[in-house]
Amino acid sequence: MATIxxxxxxxPGSYLFSGIAKSVHEYETSHPDADVIRLGIGDxxxxxxxxVIRALHAxxxxxxxxxxxxxxxxxLGYSFLRDAIAREDxxxxxxxxxxxxxxxxxxxxxxxxxxxxxFGTDNRIAVCDPVYPVYVDANVMAGRTGEYDRVEQxxxxxxxxxxxxxxxxxxxxxxxxxxxxxLCFPNNPTGAVIKKDQxxxxxxxxxxxxxxxxxxxxxxAYISEDDVPHSIYECEGAQECAIESRSFSKTAGxxxxxxxxxxxxxxxxxxxxxxxxxxxxxHGTKFNGAPYIVQKAGEAVYSDEGRAQVRxxxxxxxxxxxxxxxxxxxxxxxxxxxxxxxxxxxxxxxGMTSWGFFDMLLDKARVVGTPGVGFGPHGEGYFxxxxxxxRENTIRAMERIRKI
Amino acid sequence: MATIxxxxxxxPGSYLFSGIAKSVHEYETSHPDADVIRLGIGDxxxxxxxxVIRALHAxxxxxxxxxxxxxxxxxLGYSFLRDAIAREDxxxxxxxxxxxxxxxxxxxxxxxxxxxxxFGTDNRIAVCDPVYPVYVDANVMAGRTGEYDRVEQxxxxxxxxxxxxxxxxxxxxxxxxxxxxxLCFPNNPTGAVIKKDQxxxxxxxxxxxxxxxxxxxxxxAYISEDDVPHSIYECEGAQECAIESRSFSKTAGxxxxxxxxxxxxxxxxxxxxxxxxxxxxxHGTKFNGAPYIVQKAGEAVYSDEGRAQVRxxxxxxxxxxxxxxxxxxxxxxxxxxxxxxxxxxxxxxxGMTSWGFFDMLLDKARVVGTPGVGFGPHGEGYFxxxxxxxRENTIRAMERIRKI
Numbered sequence: 001m002a003t004i005x006x007x008x009x010x011x012p013g014s015y016l017f018s019g020i021a022k023s024v025h026e027y028e029t030s031h032p033d034a035d036v037i038r039l040g041i042g043d044x045x046x047x048x049x050x051x052v053i054r055a056l057h058a059x060x061x062x063x064x065x066x067x068x069x070x071x072x073x074x075x076l077g078y079s080f081l082r083d084a085i086a087r088e089d090x091x092x093x094x095x096x097x098x099x100x101x102x103x104x105x106x107x108x109x110x111x112x113x114x115x116x117x118x119f120g121t122d123n124r125i126a127v128c129d130p131v132y133p134v135y136v137d138a139n140v141m142a143g144r145t146g147e148y149d150r151v152e153q154x155x156x157x158x159x160x161x162x163x164x165x166x167x168x169x170x171x172x173x174x175x176x177x178x179x180x181x182x183l184c185f186p187n188n189p190t191g192a193v194i195k196k197d198q199x200x201x202x203x204x205x206x207x208x209x210x211x212x213x214x215x216x217x218x219x220x221a222y223i224s225e226d227d228v229p230h231s232i233y234e235c236e237g238a239q240e241c242a243i244e245s246r247s248f249s250k251t252a253g254x255x256x257x258x259x260x261x262x263x264x265x266x267x268x269x270x271x272x273x274x275x276x277x278x279x280x281x282x283h284g285t286k287f288n289g290a291p292y293i294v295q296k297a298g299e300a301v302y303s304d305e306g307r308a309q310v311r312x313x314x315x316x317x318x319x320x321x322x323x324x325x326x327x328x329x330x331x332x333x334x335x336x337x338x339x340x341x342x343x344x345x346x347x348x349x350x351g352m353t354s355w356g357f358f359d360m361l362l363d364k365a366r367v368v369g370t371p372g373v374g375f376g377p378h379g380e381g382y383f384x385x386x387x388x389x390x391r392e393n394t395i396r397a398m399e400r401i402r403k404i
Numbered sequence: 405m406a407t408i409x410x411x412x413x414x415x416p417g418s419y420l421f422s423g424i425a426k427s428v429h430e431y432e433t434s435h436p437d438a439d440v441i442r443l444g445i446g447d448x449x450x451x452x453x454x455x456v457i458r459a460l461h462a463x464x465x466x467x468x469x470x471x472x473x474x475x476x477x478x479x480l481g482y483s484f485l486r487d488a489i490a491r492e493d494x495x496x497x498x499x500x501x502x503x504x505x506x507x508x509x510x511x512x513x514x515x516x517x518x519x520x521x522x523f524g525t526d527n528r529i530a531v532c533d534p535v536y537p538v539y540v541d542a543n544v545m546a547g548r549t550g551e552y553d554r555v556e557q558x559x560x561x562x563x564x565x566x567x568x569x570x571x572x573x574x575x576x577x578x579x580x581x582x583x584x585x586x587l588c589f590p591n592n593p594t595g596a597v598i599k600k601d602q603x604x605x606x607x608x609x610x611x612x613x614x615x616x617x618x619x620x621x622x623x624x625a626y627i628s629e630d631d632v633p634h635s636i637y638e639c640e641g642a643q644e645c646a647i648e649s650r651s652f653s654k655t656a657g658x659x660x661x662x663x664x665x666x667x668x669x670x671x672x673x674x675x676x677x678x679x680x681x682x683x684x685x686x687h688g689t690k691f692n693g694a695p696y697i698v699q700k701a702g703e704a705v706y707s708d709e710g711r712a713q714v715r716x717x718x719x720x721x722x723x724x725x726x727x728x729x730x731x732x733x734x735x736x737x738x739x740x741x742x743x744x745x746x747x748x749x750x751x752x753x754x755g756m757t758s759w760g761f762f763d764m765l766l767d768k769a770r771v772v773g774t775p776g777v778g779f780g781p782h783g784e785g786y787f788x789x790x791x792x793x794x795r796e797n798t799i800r801a802m803e804r805i806r807k808i
Contacts, residue, residue, distance in 0.1 A: 001581075001583060001613065001614035001615070002523060002527055002583040002584055002614055002615055002616045002674050003523065003524035003526055003527055003583070003674070003675060004522060004523060004524060004674050004675050004677050004679070004682060005521060005522050005523055005524050005525075005682070006524065008522065008677075008682050008685060008686075009677070011685065018479060018688045041476065043475035043476045044475055045470065045473065045475070046470065046473070047467060047468050047469050047470045047473045048467045048468050048473070050468065053464060053465075053467065053468040056464045056467070056697070057461060057464055060457060060460045060461055060464060061457070063451060063452045063457065063460070063660065063661070064451050064452050064454065064457040065451050066449065066450065066451045066794070069449065069450070069451045069452070069657075069660070070660040071447035071448055071449065071659040071660045072445065072447045072659045072660060073660060075422060106510055106662075106691075106692070107692050109690070109691070109692045110690060110691055110692065113689060113690030113691075114690060117409060117545065118408060118409050118412065119406060119407065119408060119409055120407035120408060120409055120410065121409075122407055123406055123407055133689075134689060134690070137689045138689060138690055141521065141686070141689070177405075179405060179406040179407070180406060209405065210405035210406055211405070211406055212406040253473075253475075255475040255476045255692075256467065256473070256474040256475045256476060256477060256695060256696045256697075257467070257695050257696075257697070258510075258692060258693070258694070258695045270406050270407070270408050271407060271408050273408050273412075273413070275408070278408060278409070278412050281412060281415065282412075282545070284422045285517060285537075285538060285541045285542060285545070286513070286514060286517030286518060286538070286542055287510075287513070287514055287517075288510070288511050288513045288514065288659075288662060289662070290662070291660060291661050291662045291695065291698060292660045292661075293460070293660075293661070293697075294695060390470070
């Protein structure tokens with residue numbers, strides 16, 4: 001008799017963004033003429049840069065000719081891409097990361113969900129609250145948590161590190177032993193950053209406690225201020241205790257193309273076993289590489305022209321972020337983020353829940369955002385807007401919000 | 405203190421095909437002038453069909469314009485593709501499968517590796533011997549097996565169903581209770597098929613024992629004979645006990661594009677829980693869809709022109725299969741498969757091991773194949789050649805083999 005993985009039954013609802021998509025779909029069905037503006041899910045709207053489009057067309061043509069056709073990709077990614085990543089994203093910033101420590105994937109979400117597999121189920125995880133739901137949900141599915149406590153809105157057996165206005169949304173070190181520590185900076189959902197000395201304290205904690213930090217740097221390209229680390233490997237000793245994931249989704253508009261990568265340094269050895277080797281075994285067994293044409297698209301992001309174009313896209317979104325921040329201030333809201341990250345985290349009026357604010361905003365302004373509580377109980381009282389809309393929609397959304 | 409997933413340490417070596425790639429790389433490094441022909445890994449060589457290339461170019465152009473840009477795909481795949489699959493691959497064959505039972509993915513390998521996650525770790529798995537390594541390795545990693553027995557070359561706690569010349573490489577029903585039964589027909593590696601009445605017996609077994617069949621139909625398009633089921637859903641009651649995975653890799657040359665799908669029927673309910681809903685939760689949490697451009701490429705496979713072109717590709721490979729079968733017969737070998745599948749399973753000379761044959765063939769004929777024992781102990785004494793080479797290389801390989 002087959003049995004199901006009962007850990008799935010601990011999950012309280014559908015995946016946050018699937019749930020929001022459903023709510024919006026229902027609203028639009030009952031209000032067919034409503035002109036809804038989506039600033040909820042962190043999906044980009046600018047088209048792919050022309051240098052990347054050109055690379056895609058060239059790669060597609062290669063696939064149509066026998067002598068340039070590409071079948072299965074190398075498990076861990078094509079060298080042309082891994083070399084570019086190592087050189088441009090790490091070595092150019094003084095981080096001694098080699099191409100054979102880089103694993104190309106179909107996106108940081110997959111990697112963030114799958115990385116926990118190479119660890120024992122007895123590891124205690126620590127996450128920020130609020131937090132991107134994938135880290136916790138993937139660990140729930142794997143049985144690394146207890147039941148969901150509906151009053152606390154937290155899973156038993158998980159260490160939550162509170163991110164609040166008081167600590168500038170950068171967490172304190174966990175008070176109890178944490179074995180796997182998920183950190184995401186620039187942060188989704190709060191848009192906050194962590195300073196290098198704060199991050200160094202986490203690295204020192206991990207080395208002292210034998211913990212591993214899973215560092216999600218998907219929004220690294222949005223950093224505009226100094227003294228904000230772009231990679232955890234800028235911290236001393238991080239190669240011995242940290243795995244870093246990045247994405248082309250927000251950096252170069254690849255949400256629909258699917259490309260990301262994870263760095264597992266060779267120096268990262270747990271219980272005498274190289275985590276790089278374990279992750280390579282996982283990649284080789286359960287994954288067959290990102291498409292050749294998409295890896296060629298990724299390579300084009302590192303060309304001079306590609307780099308200039310994606311920089312322009314990021315500037316475009318960050319101008320949206322400014323418009324949102326200032327619009328919210330005009331409308332009397334307190335808001336955070338939007339300076340080194342494409343997310344704005346606004347405090348909602350006293351007495352409202354964040355789902356109540358979601359409904360009100362959809363109904364009164366036809367604007368979709370993300371209720372803070374969807375990211376954890378410390379997200380209650382907050383609401384996330386993203387800078388990934390078009391300029392026009394961003395301006396219109398702020399006008400509507402001001403008029404509420 | 406973080407701990408690793410110690411189940412990984414049970415795996416005896418690297419993933420089979422990664423290991424072969426390494427051996428060939430070493431041979432080529434020490435024999436730089438050797439003209440090695442690869443008939444080992446099941447990777448296609450014919451370019452992508454022109455109807456599909458055209459669809460890819462059109463989709464790439466869409467990604468380069470703001471008003472036609474596509475960001476995150478729907479979790480489970482675009483309707484245009486799921487509808488085509490449901491209609492063309494199932495309903496047209498009399499199988500009552502709906503679009504909302506189809507999950508588009510980045511390939512059948514990922515699905516075959518990941519599907520086990522939605523089941524409890526207490527399930528006993530049954531696999532064929534020989535078998536595609538992913539089914540077993542993924543379950544080893546999840547802790548659903550005991551240790552690897554190096555003498556038996558099998559994992560403890562797994563039910564192996566022998567596929568031998570005596571049973572035509574189609575297994576008998578498991579003798580002990582099996583909860584999750586992996587079947588792959590047309591078969592990789594033996595090239596054998598299962599008749600409809602034989603498959604119906606497995607479906608009946610599963611319904612009687614509360615088991616789930618994970619049916620890998622990646623080579624369905626190669627079936628040329630009647631009375632060979634194309635889908636397990638041709639069997640009565642299969643929707644209540646079977647999940648089916650398919651791939652565009654071998655059907656349409658997508659090994660480098662990455663596209664596949666899995667069918668989880670709504671009627672499949674275990675312990676009161678819909679497996680479709682569990683798999684949807686897994687997809688939504690740990691995966692972000694296949695690239696839009698690749699899904700558009702998949703759609704083009706179902707157009708009249710696309711269908712005719714991929715049918716020609718399959719005919720091309722099956723002509724290679726005929727050349728290999730007849731060449732092996734001429735050279736005095738007994739061989740199986742190659743009629744409804746792109747794999748030929750040859751019996752190697754008495755007294756040799758399959759790795760010995762691998763080395764001999766590489767050294768004497770500069771031809772790469774796959775040692776049967778890599779697929780399990782009942783693969784010892786056999787060797788797999790694939791029909792996926794170019795015509796020229798296939799002919800040359802057979803000439804070389806005849807001359808040994």
